[in-house]
Amino acid sequence: MTSKITINLTDSRKVKPKEESLAFGRHFTDHMFITDYVKGIGWQNSRIVPYAPITLDPAAIVFHYGQTVFEGLKAYRAKDNSIRLFRPEENFKRLNRSLDRLCMPQIDEIDALESLLELLKVEQDWVPTLEGTSLYIRPFVIATEAFLGVAPATTYQFYIILSPVGSYYEEGIHPIKILVENEFVRAVKGGTGSAKTAGNYASALKAQETASAQGYSQVMWLDGIERKYIEEVGSMNIFFKIDGEVITPEINGSILEGITRKSIIELLAHWGTPVTERKVSMEELALAHASGKLEEVFGTGTAAVISPVGELNWNGTIMNVNEGITGELSKKLYDTLTKIQLGDETDSLNWVTELSSSYVNM
Numbered sequence: 001m002t003s004k005i006t007i008n009l010t011d012s013r014k015v016k017p018k019e020e021s022l023a024f025g026r027h028f029t030d031h032m033f034i035t036d037y038v039k040g041i042g043w044q045n046s047r048i049v050p051y052a053p054i055t056l057d058p059a060a061i062v063f064h065y066g067q068t069v070f071e072g073l074k075a076y077r078a079k080d081n082s083i084r085l086f087r088p089e090e091n092f093k094r095l096n097r098s099l100d101r102l103c104m105p106q107i108d109e110i111d112a113l114e115s116l117l118e119l120l121k122v123e124q125d126w127v128p129t130l131e132g133t134s135l136y137i138r139p140f141v142i143a144t145e146a147f148l149g150v151a152p153a154t155t156y157q158f159y160i161i162l163s164p165v166g167s168y169y170e171e172g173i174h175p176i177k178i179l180v181e182n183e184f185v186r187a188v189k190g191g192t193g194s195a196k197t198a199g200n201y202a203s204a205l206k207a208q209e210t211a212s213a214q215g216y217s218q219v220m221w222l223d224g225i226e227r228k229y230i231e232e233v234g235s236m237n238i239f240f241k242i243d244g245e246v247i248t249p250e251i252n253g254s255i256l257e258g259i260t261r262k263s264i265i266e267l268l269a270h271w272g273t274p275v276t277e278r279k280v281s282m283e284e285l286a287l288a289h290a291s292g293k294l295e296e297v298f299g300t301g302t303a304a305v306i307s308p309v310g311e312l313n314w315n316g317t318i319m320n321v322n323e324g325i326t327g328e329l330s331k332k333l334y335d336t337l338t339k340i341q342l343g344d345e346t347d348s349l350n351w352v353t354e355l356s357s358s359y360v361n362m
């Protein structure tokens, strides 16, 4: 990637949506970042341009064989009006791991972060101010070469688009209901589960649809071989508190390694509460529930930060967790992480990147 970015500003700014009624991923800002890759040359032509539809050859590899990866993170508006990012370097590291899995070219992580900061500088007015709102950042890479053979493309584009999003919890943090999926699987060891790539999400739609029809907001995935061990939930990693011990499924090659998951593990270690990373079976969970030892269940991910689970349905057996109320640990983790993100608590683990104040009032 060349570090010089050309900027072409739009002359027709959009009317911003009302912050009170922002949905997730429905509105996009005035500009986007693009850079092109050509095999043998590398990344070139980094540019910030007006947000607009893109033109691709109908034979572009991305449409047929799914050679594409993405990331997701947020920019937050602090009370002092500064704009803050939570561990963005981790997202670009993970993007490179996903790119490698899909035989796509590596990006320069430092250039990518600089490009994002440059785009945010142009779009800073789009970072909403209302409590709980943020500017969702979606970097993604697509294979653009027109070729119907199954082979890695020789040309790619890396984009960053931005979307103002509303509060995940409109009426405060509340527990969700989850259906344990026994038929479909999301990923298996050796597959692409640990990469943020489109195919994983397309293959999950069927199970998600069935769960929604039964009133469950997410599915919990089990391992692809025995349907025995817990993997993760929708687009969140999962944690359990059993008899005082905090446990999360270990990284096994099929689970997506969340940055929120990693942060929770590090934060708990910092507090002196170690997290056990190991295999957790549904049987173990059911036993813990039956003996009254399943204290808390919560999902972790950029969108909700912490999502407490109030009910699990495993083959028709309903397990209520903590009487459907948000657990103490879930609440404490949610409060601490959101305060660090917003600058209301000391960032003692050095997780936040602030948009340089020299950028303000450009």
Ligand SMILES: *Cc1c(COP(=O)(O)O)cnc(C)c1O
Residues within 6 Å of the ligand: 072, 196, 232, 234, 235, 236, 237, 256, 257, 258, 259, 260, 261, 300, 301, 302, 303
């Ligand atoms: C993105 C994602 C997560 C959560 O990752 P974060 O970095 O914490 O947002 C978990 N599982 C899946 C399948 C994901 O796509």
